[in-house]
Amino acid sequence: MTRTASPKPPRLEQRRIDRTFAGTVADLFPSRQPLEIEIGAGKGRFLLHRAQAHPERNFFGVDYRWRFLKEGVLRAEQRGLSNLIFLKTEAEEIIPHLVPPVSIDVFHIYFPDPWHKKKHHKRRLLKPEFFKLLHGSLLPGGLLELATDNFNYMIAFKAALVEAGDTLWSNVRESRNERILDAGVQTHFEAKYTRAGRDLYYMELRK
Numbered sequence: 001m002t003r004t005a006s007p008k009p010p011r012l013e014q015r016r017i018d019r020t021f022a023g024t025v026a027d028l029f030p031s032r033q034p035l036e037i038e039i040g041a042g043k044g045r046f047l048l049h050r051a052q053a054h055p056e057r058n059f060f061g062v063d064y065r066w067r068f069l070k071e072g073v074l075r076a077e078q079r080g081l082s083n084l085i086f087l088k089t090e091a092e093e094i095i096p097h098l099v100p101p102v103s104i105d106v107f108h109i110y111f112p113d114p115w116h117k118k119k120h121h122k123r124r125l126l127k128p129e130f131f132k133l134l135h136g137s138l139l140p141g142g143l144l145e146l147a148t149d150n151f152n153y154m155i156a157f158k159a160a161l162v163e164a165g166d167t168l169w170s171n172v173r174e175s176r177n178e179r180i181l182d183a184g185v186q187t188h189f190e191a192k193y194t195r196a197g198r199d200l201y202y203m204e205l206r207k
């Protein structure tokens with residue numbers, strides 16, 4: 001019996017940005033279009049869907065864990081999505097360097113790690129300084145979309161929002177168990193927690 005070679009999987013590129021790169025996230029895309037960023041994109045399920053549905057917009061997903069992100073990178077490559085770029089990086093590191101003030105249409109942050117133990121709370125992403133950074137990067141009318149299944153973290157990040165200055169936002173919407181933006185599309189964790197019957201908390205803040 002002769003063995004046929006199985007088709008080669010597409011080459012997985014882990015995109016690297018040179019430290020000397022003086023451009024912005026927008027410069028990484030072939031064309032200038034409204035830009036959305038997902039922080040902690042995980043396996044990229046949400047952005048893959050959104051990028052396919054909105055070729056007139058650009059999408060940038062960051063996550064510091066390559067073992068999750070590589071699935072998104074592979075699928076974006078297989079689907080030929082030129083409006084979607086994933087980058088393995090730390091969000092707090094990349095945003096101040098690659099994202100100019102007043103340039104982003106939407107930030108998505110879904111199910112950020114809650115870091116349950118009190119001694120680890122300092123590792124949480126959603127802190128007052130980070131909210132200020134995101135607010136400063138958004139265009140007027142731009143959106144920050146948040147979701148969590150963790151009630152205590154939701155209370156904590158609401159307190160962080162107040163500390164950062166909640167009057168910064170022109171409108172705030174909240175909902176329980178109902179996605180506000182792009183209802184019908186779920187992230188990997190959102191689908192998992194929905195199946196488990198957990199309560200999910202959503203917030204949308206408009207600059």
Ligand SMILES: C[S@@+](CC[C@H](N)C(=O)[O-])C[C@H]1O[C@@H](n2cnc3c(N)ncnc32)[C@H](O)[C@@H]1O
Nearest residue numbers: 040041042063064065090091110111187188189
């Ligand atoms: C619970 S998962 C949620 C993934 C995805 N948003 C979802 O809903 O399926 C949280 C993700 O955030 C990433 N993450 C946490 N802190 C981060 C940071 N500071 N910078 C980049 N990624 C981060 C983790 O690696 C992980 O993939």
